[in-house]
Amino acid sequence: MAKIRPLGIYAFLYLAFLYVPVLFLPIFSFNDSAIVAFPLKGITTQWYANLWSDDAMQGALWNSLKVAVASSLVATVLGICGARALTRYRFPGKAGIAALIMLPLVLPEIIIAISLLVVLLQLGFSLSLFSVTLGHILMSVPFSIAVLSSSFEGFDRSLEEASLDLGEGPAATFFRVTLPIVAPGILSSLLITFTISLDEFIVAFFLSGTEPTLPIYIWSQLRFTAKLPNVLALGSLLLLASFLLLSVAEVMRRRAVRRAGAGTSGGFL
Amino acid sequence: MNDRIIIEIDRVTRKFGSFTALDEVSVQIREGEFFSLLGPSGCGKTTLLRQLAGFDDPTSGAIRIDGQAMVGVPANRRPTNMVFQNYAIFPHLTVEQNVAYGLRRLRLDGQERERRVKEALVRVDMAHLGARRSNEISGGQRQRVALARALIMRPKVLLLDEPLSALDKKLREQMQVELRHLQRAVGITFILVTHDQEEALTMSDRIAVMFGGRIAQCDRPENIYQQPRSRAVAEFIGGMNFLDAAILSESEDVIEVDVAGFGRAEVRKPAGAYFNGSGLTIGARPERMTLVYDEEAGHNRVVAGTVVEASYYGDMTYYAIAIESLDRPVVVSMRNTIGRRSLAAGEKVQVGWSPESLVPLV
């Protein structure tokens, strides 16, 4: 593999194309100028420092964290039920049920957002972080199921039978054998759904009330050119956090797959 | 092994939709016996084993272990333990933790538990690897862990689902001997499922040969080998020559036949068998005949033939001999003893045989 293939060059260029635009955010977040434009004017960390005193931003961050934690917990629990049911059992209507649960992956987000909005308002609910959480759970569950399915699928069924054979009941088997082996996958699911919720904008935008989430806050700041570098700093931190969380999630996912005995050559889906 | 019946399988049938996996299977297994279920894939042997383990229940019929009805009793409450085909070693636990797994419910005190685990590991020669995990030990070692894990539970019956199929030949032969010794040392009833007839012959006290969900023959290895009841059993176990024969007369214990290519003989019948009709198939094992050449004749009868092919197997050579009036060659095996010359294709020989070489098949 030492020779340089044209396809290899293409691959590197492609990867660069994916990453470089995103790298502009951190670049300008250190730029010593309030105007987001070239040429760069020197390095400063003042924009990051400003974030410390930005109460509105911190409020939005706190809101986002609350929503993300709640959303990831519920989505993962629903994902465990769904993934286990879909990989282990046969039942009528399975294909249709699976399709509905996984539908948010393909639908335009705006459809999900407005449908939920209309129904919630018609039912008399007021918009709040709770409604945002409901929306985020709906969108995260398919990802949770995707991650956990590979965990469950690679899982050797005879391990559970062995546990039964040695005298443990179904509940004890779940806690002593199934859960520990699937645990890394569960952790991975929690991290991914957390990150999805943290970064999600559209559904939050439509379903939030007076309390903004972080992406909504960022959106609102995009109009004020003076505050732009602050937003860039914030965005860069967000990118870094997402990157770290996802890296850990991936390591966990691989560990889960290895534990259950399968290979690690595939990705998420 | 004593005469007490520990397992009764009573007309067990298992259907999956229109497919019958087990068809009115009945057999009784004695305490302390090393009992094998032998047959090709799909014959129902694993299905039957799983019925005993409790992972499945029969569509009809009864199963009793030590007198207690078992159908409907879940696997975790049966007095059986199983060694799975792929060993099912828990990947997140060490060897020691695996072996100790089933002891948790017994709530033994720490010392007693440790003692038992040590004893179990020593018995399978794995005491020095207790801290390893399943991906750090070899296949053969994993099998021993599976054995220790099951035996530590002191079950009444140990079920083994093709335990040696994943091992290479040398290791398999070694494990066959070890398993046999282990079973005698522990004294528990072993029920082994295998498709390898050599394995079954080597290790078992009795074998049940199964085809298509039914038991074709259930007997001691020697009897199955030397007196297979049917062509199917004869074909499955060991090599066999099949010869057409005409029935000349039949009495209580013997049947007089005229075997194509060979001649007349009076052959003993298996007890209670009747061969009505004009013809039957006669089986003849390659080692129950001999080749007479370069030496004085000394056999009951001989038939002239020509060597077609010789297959060398180290300790034996299998010769395919063409005999006039037979359309297929007859296989005769000869041990390669000192001084015995190997024959080449085309050489003329005499095939020595006697009525004891012949087995009447249903």
Added chain:
Amino acid sequence: MAAVTDSYTVTAGGRLRARLARSEAARGLALVSPTFLYALLLLLAPILVIVAFSFWTQDYLDIDRTATLANYREAWTDPLYRILMFRSLGVSALVTLITVLLAYPMAYYLSFHLGQRKALWLFLITIPFWTSYLLRVFAWKIILGYNGAINASLMELGLIAQPMEFLLYNVNSVVITLAHAWAPFAILPIFVSLEKIDRSLLEAATDLGDGPIRRFLRITLPLSLPGVVAAALIVFIPTVGDYVTPRLVGGKDGLMIANMVQFGKANNWPLGAALAVSTMVVVTAASLMFVVLAKQLTARFR
């Protein structure tokens, strides 16, 4: 499970087996029910409500529930909506084309030219996708803007005298941004279908005399077509309804249909609903046509 004591007749045993089968199905259904009900209540039901809304009319602050096609008429005849609808479809189609074309060689490289490091590359490719969409779109705003990266560096290099205006705030920027955003998502289905191709088929083709290009055209490409179709759908369907990108980088000329869907207090919900439903119907129809077309193409290869 009821204990089966002595001999049952086959029909009774059949009942037992049916009971066992039912219990596996029952357990499976019970297990999947929380997740399923959640999707039912918060996805399917609301979508049905939206569809219902599209047939009603807004009567100041109340909803007049007499069924009518008035909203649809307006959605389909109003020139603004028409333009936006076509533009959205066109943009999505273009984005899909670009994304899939660019993604295929990348997926090919991943599948055929990488051994151990496949997982790492997949991870690196998909990570940008998981980060904030908003931020990624904003990054393009920085790049394409009047004083953005492209203009500034080109001016620095002396290649242009004045910043180019056509980069931002029009359809072009929307297409570029969306293509970038959806790129990773297109790679995955193609990669999966390429992975599934039995390598010994390729060896057989080579053995029978095909050079690399012929082999690709005759074996690899046809066998990977299902993945390509899946990738196209995965990109096409959601991009039609995109809101953020047209808003941030589309300016006046780059708006898409989703930007017309307003659901604030003073807006016309039934009309918004009709627009949304119309969009979905059109998208579904386009997708179905595409799938049928693709199937016909693959059928010709057999």
